[in-house]
Amino acid sequence: MATRSSRSPTGTALVTGATSGIGAEFARQLAHAGYDVVLVARNSARLEAMATELRDTARITVEVISADLTNATERELVESRLKSATNPITYLVNNAGYGLPQEFDTNSVDDEARMLELLATVPMRLSHAVLGGMLARGAGTVLTVASIAGEAPLGLYSAAKAWPLSFSRWANAHYRGRGVTFAALAPGFVRTEFHARLGIEREAMAPKWMWLEAEFVVRSALRSAARGRAVSIPSVRYKFLWALMKLAQPLILLFVARASRAAHEPAS
Numbered sequence: 001m002a003t004r005s006s007r008s009p010t011g012t013a014l015v016t017g018a019t020s021g022i023g024a025e026f027a028r029q030l031a032h033a034g035y036d037v038v039l040v041a042r043n044s045a046r047l048e049a050m051a052t053e054l055r056d057t058a059r060i061t062v063e064v065i066s067a068d069l070t071n072a073t074e075r076e077l078v079e080s081r082l083k084s085a086t087n088p089i090t091y092l093v094n095n096a097g098y099g100l101p102q103e104f105d106t107n108s109v110d111d112e113a114r115m116l117e118l119l120a121t122v123p124m125r126l127s128h129a130v131l132g133g134m135l136a137r138g139a140g141t142v143l144t145v146a147s148i149a150g151e152a153p154l155g156l157y158s159a160a161k162a163w164p165l166s167f168s169r170w171a172n173a174h175y176r177g178r179g180v181t182f183a184a185l186a187p188g189f190v191r192t193e194f195h196a197r198l199g200i201e202r203e204a205m206a207p208k209w210m211w212l213e214a215e216f217v218v219r220s221a222l223r224s225a226a227r228g229r230a231v232s233i234p235s236v237r238y239k240f241l242w243a244l245m246k247l248a249q250p251l252i253l254l255f256v257a258r259a260s261r262a263a264h265e266p267a268s
């Protein structure tokens with residue numbers, strides 16, 4: 001891991017889950033906007049490949065930290081990098097995440113707890129680690145990847161994704177006057193490795209028109225955060241769905257209850 005000071009006038013961005021999908025795109029766009037970057041994920045070979053790509057194409061300084069963010073000892077490496085006063089992080093992207101393939105009652109409680117930790121506790125800890133320095137300097141951005149699912153009552157993944165939405169709304173109102181922007185990105189379906197890791201075919205998940213490209217999603221999120229907005233929902237179709245979902249929450253719950261009864265009713 002390199003430790004030299006950032007040469008970039010924009011500073012240094014730390015991106016978790018930077019080896020694939022939305023996180024890789026954040027790393028690319030921030031690097032090409034002039035940020036030096038710190039890439040975090042578990043797979044060292046993929047981290048090194050991403051670092052080489054960014055050094056070659058964006059000519060910025062790249063550090064890598066190989067860490068499983070649900071492992072306290074490994075996460076500590078990231079927290080201590082976020083607290084650095086000599087080479088400060090000016091932009092944090094809390095992005096690392098995954099879903100679980102089974103239902104809440106059939107998954108082990110440890111698997112559910114690990115997912116909840118990665119999607120809610122880890123961004124909270126990393127935001128806390130970076131915030132003191134950002135407030136002292138009077139500048140910084142903390143962007144956390146939530147999901148449009150955070151507004152729908154659909155399992156523990158949705159409940160965990162509700163956390164960054166609620167927290168970012170409050171934190172942006174509270175800290176923006178002191179120079180620190182908090183923003184949550186709430187995308188719909190994005191073409192990444194997320195669904196393959198779940199073992200689900202994209203076509204079985206949602207119709208073609210619902211899929212977005214990571215490049216577009218990230219560009220919208222960075223623009224929205226630069227304008228100081230607490231929540232970014234990329235694309236008009238998802239802004240519309242978001243409004244509809246808020247109104248339709250009782251109907252969604254009715255549908256969930258009916259589908260569950262139909263699946264579990266003993267055959268007569």
Ligand SMILES: NC(=O)c1ccc[n+]([C@@H]2O[C@H](COP(=O)([O-])OP(=O)(O)OC[C@H]3O[C@@H](n4cnc5c(N)ncnc54)[C@H](OP(=O)(O)O)[C@@H]3O)[C@@H](O)[C@H]2O)c1
Pocket residue numbers: 016017018019020021022023040041042043046067068069070095096097098099118145146147148186187188189190191192193194195197
């Ligand atoms: N794709 C969608 O449709 C969609 C929609 C809404 C929200 N999101 C959210 O977007 C975020 C990014 O997902 P994606 O779609 O880009 O998925 P992805 O392509 O599977 O990327 C996930 C990234 O997270 C890293 N990661 C996973 N577990 C980790 C851990 N324990 N510690 C450190 N890094 C870890 C992975 O790298 P390693 O495996 O090397 O660790 C990878 O870089 C997630 O928070 C997801 O919930 C996705």
